[in-house]
Amino acid sequence: MTRTAKFRVWRGDANDGALKDYNIEVNEGEVVLDVIHRLQATQTPDLAVRWNCKAGKCGSCSAEINGRPRLMCMTRMNTFTDEETITVTPLRAFPVIRDLVTDVSFNYKKALEVPAFSGPANLKPGEYRMEQIDVERSQEFRKCIECFLCQDTCHVIRDHEENKEAFAGPRFFIRLAELDMHPLDTLDRKRAAQEKHGLGMCNITKCCTEVCPEHIRITDNAIIPMKERVVDVKYDPARWLGSKIRRREGL
Amino acid sequence: MGMLMSGTITTPGRAKIAARHLRTDKWWVQPLITVAVLVSFIIYSTWRAFENAHYFVEPYISPFYSPCLATSCVEGASGFGQPFGSWWVLSPSLLILVFPLGFRMTCYYYRKAYYRAFWQSPPACAVAEPHKTYTGETRQPLILQNAHRWFFYAGLIFNVILSYDAILAFKNAEGQWGHMQVGTLVLLANATFLWLYSLSCHTCRHTIGGRLKHFSKHPVRYKLWTKISELNHHHPKFAWISLIGVALADFYIRSVSTGFITDLTIF
Ligand code: SF4
Ligand code: SF4
Ligand code: FES
Ligand code: FES
Numbered sequence: 001m002t003r004t005a006k007f008r009v010w011r012g013d014a015n016d017g018a019l020k021d022y023n024i025e026v027n028e029g030e031v032v033l034d035v036i037h038r039l040q041a042t043q044t045p046d047l048a049v050r051w052n053c054k055a056g057k058c059g060s061c062s063a064e065i066n067g068r069p070r071l072m073c074m075t076r077m078n079t080f081t082d083e084e085t086i087t088v089t090p091l092r093a094f095p096v097i098r099d100l101v102t103d104v105s106f107n108y109k110k111a112l113e114v115p116a117f118s119g120p121a122n123l124k125p126g127e128y129r130m131e132q133i134d135v136e137r138s139q140e141f142r143k144c145i146e147c148f149l150c151q152d153t154c155h156v157i158r159d160h161e162e163n164k165e166a167f168a169g170p171r172f173f174i175r176l177a178e179l180d181m182h183p184l185d186t187l188d189r190k191r192a193a194q195e196k197h198g199l200g201m202c203n204i205t206k207c208c209t210e211v212c213p214e215h216i217r218i219t220d221n222a223i224i225p226m227k228e229r230v231v232d233v234k235y236d237p238a239r240w241l242g243s244k245i246r247r248r249e250g251l
Numbered sequence: 252m253g254m255l256m257s258g259t260i261t262t263p264g265r266a267k268i269a270a271r272h273l274r275t276d277k278w279w280v281q282p283l284i285t286v287a288v289l290v291s292f293i294i295y296s297t298w299r300a301f302e303n304a305h306y307f308v309e310p311y312i313s314p315f316y317s318p319c320l321a322t323s324c325v326e327g328a329s330g331f332g333q334p335f336g337s338w339w340v341l342s343p344s345l346l347i348l349v350f351p352l353g354f355r356m357t358c359y360y361y362r363k364a365y366y367r368a369f370w371q372s373p374p375a376c377a378v379a380e381p382h383k384t385y386t387g388e389t390r391q392p393l394i395l396q397n398a399h400r401w402f403f404y405a406g407l408i409f410n411v412i413l414s415y416d417a418i419l420a421f422k423n424a425e426g427q428w429g430h431m432q433v434g435t436l437v438l439l440a441n442a443t444f445l446w447l448y449s450l451s452c453h454t455c456r457h458t459i460g461g462r463l464k465h466f467s468k469h470p471v472r473y474k475l476w477t478k479i480s481e482l483n484h485h486h487p488k489f490a491w492i493s494l495i496g497v498a499l500a501d502f503y504i505r506s507v508s509t510g511f512i513t514d515l516t517i518f
Contacts, residue, residue, distance in 0.1 A: 010266055010268065012266065012267060014263075014264050016267055017266055017267050017268075018267075019268070064273065064377065066273060066274060066275045066276070067272050067273030067274035067275065067377055067378075068274060068276075068376070068377055069376075069377060084275070087273050087275075089266055089268060089273065090266045092260055092265060092266055092268065092377075093260075093265070094265065095264040095265055096264070096265060096266040102266075131465075131466075131467035133466045133467050133473065134464075134465050134466055134467050136466075137466070153376050153377050155372065155373040155379075155380055155385070156385060156387060158259075158260060158377070158379070159259060159260060159373065159379050159380050159382075159385065160259055160384065160385045161259035161262045162259070162384075163385065180464075181464065182464075183464055183465055183467075198387075198389075200387055200388050200389035200394070201385070201386065201387035201388070201389055202387060202388070203362065203363075203366045203372060203387050203388055203393075204359055204362055204363050204366075205363050205366050205367055205372070205373060206363055207373065207376035207377070210376050211376065219363075220453070220483065220484075224359050224453045224457075225453075225456075225457060225461050227359075227397075228400075228453065228454060228457035228461065228462065229457075229462060230397075231397045231399075231400065232462060234397075235394075235397040235398070236400065
């Protein structure tokens with residue numbers, strides 16, 4: 001069944017732009033990205049849009065659909081009514097390049113600030129041995145497709161540009177959690193999370209979890225456990241004393 | 252001014268969109284419900300804490316007044332003694348309420364709920380907050396949220412006491428054991444919900460096993476951690492049920508005490 005849908009798409013660049021209205025044909029079973037592609041093919045050949053896999057796996061097609069950070073390729077048209085006008089804008093937390101394409105390099109910069117896995121000095125790569133249940137817990141975090149929807153929705157930087165300096169964002173909190181929970185990682189990720197990556201700025205309001213297309217339970221399984229680990233080493237006098245006496249921290 | 256109030260969602264270089272948000276769904280319903288429930292609870296519990304009456308009727312004590320630690324407590328209500336003696340002249344409820352209050356105020360879930368609903372930070376996802384600056388939980392007073400675990404431990408003590416109160420409810424109004432009234436069920440349900448709330452707590456999950464780096468070296472704690480993690484999934488639900496439960500339990504006891512309702516005997 002073919003119908004005509006009402007779309008409002010943001011067109012513009014870093015200097016200026018506006019929402020433009022279009023009527024576009026929609027077929028059974030299509031997703032928002034299909035419609036954007038049809039728009040590009042039939043009405044606006046210069047519309048800039050970033051995409052790659054069309055399967056929710058590359059993380060390229062992030063945008064905001066009716067004001068909610070979503071993957072365009074995973075947002076089905078049948079979730080909207082026929083009368084509804086569907087608004088599509090670029091991610092609003094990052095600088096726009098053109099139309100639906102934003103500059104997400106903030107995230108690459110933040111990625112570089114997290115030191116890579118660092119194994120025990122006495123083991124060479126290839127000699128690492130660990131048990132399945134010890135690595136299992138952080139597997140969830142490796143599902144991340146780096147769509148940066150969580151980073152985009154996080155109010156800490158979305159609503160406060162000035163916080164970008166100090167705040168790594170939810171995507172990198174799951175990275176820090178993954179490393180801190182890794183049985184062989186040796187760096188102090190807890191103190192780093194709080195002192196260098198701005199974990200304390202997160203107020204656990206869970207928007208990152210709400211938008212993650214991989215359904216990673218970012219807040220419950222990474223951020224809150226990291227906050228608790230930070231308390232262990234920084235804000236819990238009893239544990240601090242215990243660690244001095246027993247000389248063990250990581251367990 | 253409108254721009255200024257909407258934080259930096261309009262920062263130069265970002266897509267130029269003046270609207271604070273473009274959501275079309277009813278994102279304001281959730282925060283509204285949160286405000287309604289929490290404000291009702293605060294009003295009710297404040298009134299009850301200051302009322303200083305109708306909190307004990309054999310064999311029940313209201314969860315708002317247990318343990319009752321001052322000499323001014325009504326006869327029979329102080330199963331744990333009256334260490335505060337007679338110098339405490341205000342309602343004995345005020346001696347203890349700070350603990351459950353602190354526990355809930357610092358709870359990770361309630362933090363989410365009230366930061367969103369009351370502080371509007373953010374009111375909903377991708378809806379710009381009204382504050383010009385934001386530092387999260389990095390400084391006073393919010394850095395004190397890190398004390399949640401101490402309130403968690405205190406909460407456990409209260410759970411034990413309130414469970415004991417539920418056991419005492421297997422007496423009848425004449426003090427004989429082996430009976431059950433509707434009030435017994437009310438106190439049992441209240442204690443159960445409070446345990447579920449505490450056991451599903453994020454700090455509990457962390458303490459039981461979450462803090463470990465090597466699950467394989469701690470098989471028992473690992474097993475417990477997987478169980479607590481399942482409960483933890485439902486923590487928000489338990490937070491609301493136990494909150495409403497405690498108020499209803501108090502209201503039931505008040506109603507029996509004032510004669511507003513009769514406590515039906517089951518056996
Ligand atoms: S839970 Fe924390 S990191 Fe996630 S969106 Fe909210 S403030 Fe940002
Ligand atoms: S954590 Fe989820 S929302 Fe964030 S970048 Fe990864 S996949 Fe995207
Ligand atoms: S195109 Fe790859 S995630 Fe949408
Ligand atoms: S009681 Fe809610 S997280 Fe601890």
